[in-house]
Amino acid sequence: MAQSQVRQLRRKSFPFHILVFLAPGLLIYFVFMCIPLLDSLRLGLFATDGGVEQFVGLDNFVRLTSDPDWAPRFWSALGHSLVFFLINMLVQNPIALLLAALLASMGRSGAVYRTLIFAPTVLSLVITAFLWSLLLSPLWGLPKTILTPIGLAAFARPWLGLESTALPTLALMSIWQFIGVPVILYYAALIAIPNDFVEAAYVDGATGWDVFWRIKLPLILPVVGIVALMTFIFNFNAFDVVYAVKGALAGPNFASDTMMTFFYRTFFGYELQQPNPTMGAAIAGTSFAILMVGALFYIFVWQRRTQTYEM
Amino acid sequence: MMTKPVILFKTILFVLLIAAIAACAPAAQPAAPTQAPAPTEGIAPTQPAPTEAAATEPAATTPASGEKASLIIESWRQDDLAVWEDKILPAFMAAHPNIEVKFQPVSNTEYSTSLATKLEAGTAGDLIMVEPFDYRLKMYQDGDLAKLNDLPGLENFSDLALSAWSTDDGAETYGVPLAAVLHGFIYNQDIFEELGLTPPTTEAEFLALLDKVKTDGKYTPLAMGTADSFVPGLLGFQLIGPNYWKGEEGRLALINGTGKFTDPAYINTWAALEDWIPYLPEGYEGVKYGDMQNLFTLGNAAVYPAGSWEVSIFNNQVGDKFKMGAFAPPVPEAGDSCYINDHMDMGMALNANAKNPEAAREFLTWLTTPEFAELWNNSLPGFFSLSNHSVEISDPLAQEFLSWRENCASTPRNSYQIISRGEPNTDGEINRLTTLVMNGQITPDEAGAEVQAGLDKWFKPQ
Numbered sequence: 006m007a008q009s010q011v012r013q014l015r016r017k018s019f020p021f022h023i024l025v026f027l028a029p030g031l032l033i034y035f036v037f038m039c040i041p042l043l044d045s046l047r048l049g050l051f052a053t054d055g056g057v058e059q060f061v062g063l064d065n066f067v068r069l070t071s072d073p074d075w076a077p078r079f080w081s082a083l084g085h086s087l088v089f090f091l092i093n094m095l096v097q098n099p100i101a102l103l104l105a106a107l108l109a110s111m112g113r114s115g116a117v118y119r120t121l122i123f124a125p126t127v128l129s130l131v132i133t134a135f136l137w138s139l140l141l142s143p144l145w146g147l148p149k150t151i152l153t154p155i156g157l158a159a160f161a162r163p164w165l166g167l168e169s170t171a172l173p174t175l176a177l178m179s180i181w182q183f184i185g186v187p188v189i190l191y192y193a194a195l196i197a198i199p200n201d202f203v204e205a206a207y208v209d210g211a212t213g214w215d216v217f218w219r220i221k222l223p224l225i226l227p228v229v230g231i232v233a234l235m236t237f238i239f240n241f242n243a244f245d246v247v248y249a250v251k252g253a254l255a256g257p258n259f260a261s262d263t264m265m266t267f268f269y270r271t272f273f274g275y276e277l278q279q280p281n282p283t284m285g286a287a288i289a290g291t292s293f294a295i296l297m298v299g300a301l302f303y304i305f306v307w308q309r310r311t312q313t314y315e316m
Numbered sequence: 317m318m319t320k321p322v323i324l325f326k327t328i329l330f331v332l333l334i335a336a337i338a339a340c341a342p343a344a345q346p347a348a349p350t351q352a353p354a355p356t357e358g359i360a361p362t363q364p365a366p367t368e369a370a371a372t373e374p375a376a377t378t379p380a381s382g383e384k385a386s387l388i389i390e391s392w393r394q395d396d397l398a399v400w401e402d403k404i405l406p407a408f409m410a411a412h413p414n415i416e417v418k419f420q421p422v423s424n425t426e427y428s429t430s431l432a433t434k435l436e437a438g439t440a441g442d443l444i445m446v447e448p449f450d451y452r453l454k455m456y457q458d459g460d461l462a463k464l465n466d467l468p469g470l471e472n473f474s475d476l477a478l479s480a481w482s483t484d485d486g487a488e489t490y491g492v493p494l495a496a497v498l499h500g501f502i503y504n505q506d507i508f509e510e511l512g513l514t515p516p517t518t519e520a521e522f523l524a525l526l527d528k529v530k531t532d533g534k535y536t537p538l539a540m541g542t543a544d545s546f547v548p549g550l551l552g553f554q555l556i557g558p559n560y561w562k563g564e565e566g567r568l569a570l571i572n573g574t575g576k577f578t579d580p581a582y583i584n585t586w587a588a589l590e591d592w593i594p595y596l597p598e599g600y601e602g603v604k605y606g607d608m609q610n611l612f613t614l615g616n617a618a619v620y621p622a623g624s625w626e627v628s629i630f631n632n633q634v635g636d637k638f639k640m641g642a643f644a645p646p647v648p649e650a651g652d653s654c655y656i657n658d659h660m661d662m663g664m665a666l667n668a669n670a671k672n673p674e675a676a677r678e679f680l681t682w683l684t685t686p687e688f689a690e691l692w693n694n695s696l697p698g699f700f701s702l703s704n705h706s707v708e709i710s711d712p713l714a715q716e717f718l719s720w721r722e723n724c725a726s727t728p729r730n731s732y733q734i735i736s737r738g739e740p741n742t743d744g745e746i747n748r749l750t751t752l753v754m755n756g757q758i759t760p761d762e763a764g765a766e767v768q769a770g771l772d773k774w775f776k777p778q
Contacts, residue, residue, distance in 0.1 A: 144607050257545075257751065
């Protein structure tokens with residue numbers, strides 16, 4: 006017995022076969038992900054002058070944050086990306102948790118709702134963007150039809166066309182479409198909690214409220230962290246919904262311009278605006294750095310503080 | 317608790333995950349638009365050799381008798397494929413049996429990239445359709461397009477038409493003007509008859525007319541929205557503007573620096589657009605280009621600010637539902653001379669490395685003839701030929717647009733030549749700021765000051 010354990014330990018010293026299994030995946034990942042990423046970061050350190058690329062160090066980043074030609078657009082794009090993320094974080098995740106808790110308490114009868122809530126997620130974003138543009142159209146859309154009978158006609162505004170409301174409206178559209186993902190993740194975590202815990206709590210005199218806050222939520226906290234990280238990564242990089250509804254100019258008057266639409270116009274050019282790949286790469290590099298900070302925060306702060314329980 | 321290596325491993329995994337997601341954008345890098353090929357120094361004397369050769373040594377390249385010379389036209393006009401294949405090219409080939417021409421369009425968003433790539437690889441067609449002004453000037457300067465100054469037939473075009481495909485000083489021409497689009501208003505004749513309205517000639521009459529429609533309450537006076545920023549810029553500012561800045565006089569003044577966007581001409585243009593606000597559909601800030609077209613073609617609006625390319629679109633969509641008419645942009649005061657936005661839109665250039673330059677030049681010369689003008693105007697109503705030949709168009713709406721050329725002076729969009737070459741680009745700024753004016757967020761004076769400030773940052777008057 007003891008001998009075999011020792012042998013197992015010794016064999017565990019370095020499992021070379023794992024390298025063999027990982028190699029194909031890592032190779033593809035390295036060639037198609039790492040190299041382009043590193044090359045893009047490199048490109049951000051250059052500037053094109055009369056067709057010749059020249060190394061300029063961090064000059065692009067300095068211009069991006071302080072040059073009057075670039076800085077206002079950059080800071081507003083960064084701000085919009087943050088707002089877009091925060092709306093998603095603060096609206097999508099609590100609602101998703103609530104829906105998941107309700108679904109988990111419904112048992113099998115929740116299947117219909119589960120399907121309905123997840124359905125928009127599988128639709129193409131182009132379709133939902135078009136659908137919502139029509140629904141919110143001031144000419145033939147719904148807001149006026151719905152709000153007039155209840156005396157709120159004055160609140161029916163062209164939300165997608167006003168600077169003050171365009172970005173929040175886009176964020177809410179995105180939430181409507183993708184809320185199914187966190188709901189399913191929370192739901193899976195909630196139904197994995199053994200009934201014994203819950204029953205034991207009730208026996209001890211806990212209310213439903215107590216059970217949720219003191220037992221269920223602490224147990225699914227790791228999932229809450231994962232969902233928050235996913236929300237950060239996917240929404241800080243928001244591009245598709247803005248592009249599909251408002252186009253690359255992210256109107257009105259750049260009110261819905263995010264880091265990625267800003268990147269798109271800069272890198273590829275737009276209408277008479279000339280493409281500027283090196284500046285575009287600098288914008289992409291900035292986005293990458295911000296996402297990296299968020300991810301590291303998750304790993305070194307959230308994950309270390311969160312207790313994982315064996316259930 | 318997790319052990320150190322596990323944390324390390326997880327860290328690496330997460331960094332890679334983030335990298336994977338962030339890499340989506342940079343990974344698209346190879347698809348970046350290919351910038352104009354060829355070395356940058358090659359603008360002048362070193363390059364024109366092939367052009368001259370093409371012009372002076374026809375013998376070397378003319379195909380032997382009996383053998384057909386084949387030509388390919390590069391274009392972004394996929395919409396017009398059927399017209400070229402069924403009407404225009406058969407007419408040319410019937411008259412020139414030894415030349416075979418093919419029309420080979422790509423989508424307009426890909427045209428720039430595909431053309432640059434083909435020219436670099438030497439696989440581009442002999443004939444190249446070119447957008448006006450700054451779009452393809454660089455391609456000519458890089459030696460990819462041939463000089464056409466000596467092409468027979470060019471005398472049929474005005475200097476203005478040729479300027480869209482010439483160098484800044486007008487000395488060298490590289491494109492045969494093919495077509496222009498005109499701007500004006502299309503109106504619903506049935507609504508006009510119902511409400512007893514007649515097409516206006518002055519700004520005051522126009523506003524009175526819109527007011528009548530609004531008071532009646534049944535229809536939207538003006539089908540226009542500002543959700544797509546090119547609409548206020550192109551179908552507002554550029555549409556009515558020439559009457560204020562006196563067409564070419566104002567446009568050239570901007571280029572030589574004697575005119576500024578803060579001049580009364582421009583401020584008054586924006587002020588006139590401001591006057592339209594009460595007559596736009598409710599929630600016009602959220603109305604897109606497609607929405608405003610639908611609003612008009614469904615018969616719910618009286619007037620539509622139009623580009624002539626919409627003639628055939630509207631003919632198809634409206635059918636017999638109602639009758640349409642058109643009127644030129646009203647002048648500010650009765651008795652003012654009128655100007656129309658008559659924008660050069662398509663030209664045809666010759667590949668500097670053409671395989672059959674003689675045949676291609678024969679085709680280019682044919683594009684300058686009255687037969688071509690007749691054929692073109694009637695095959696593509698709404699796109700008007702630029703030669704001096706007078707043409708009758710069977711489509712009444714298109715004919716109405718064309719008739720304005722008789723009394724009004726033509727001028728292209730004022731932001732397309734030279735003054736949009738830097739950052740911020742003037743055309744984009746005009747679109748953006750005109751939208752703000754029409755949304756009631758800034759005053760005309762503020763718009764003028766900001767466009768001019770953007771231009772002053774980089775522009776040196778020529």
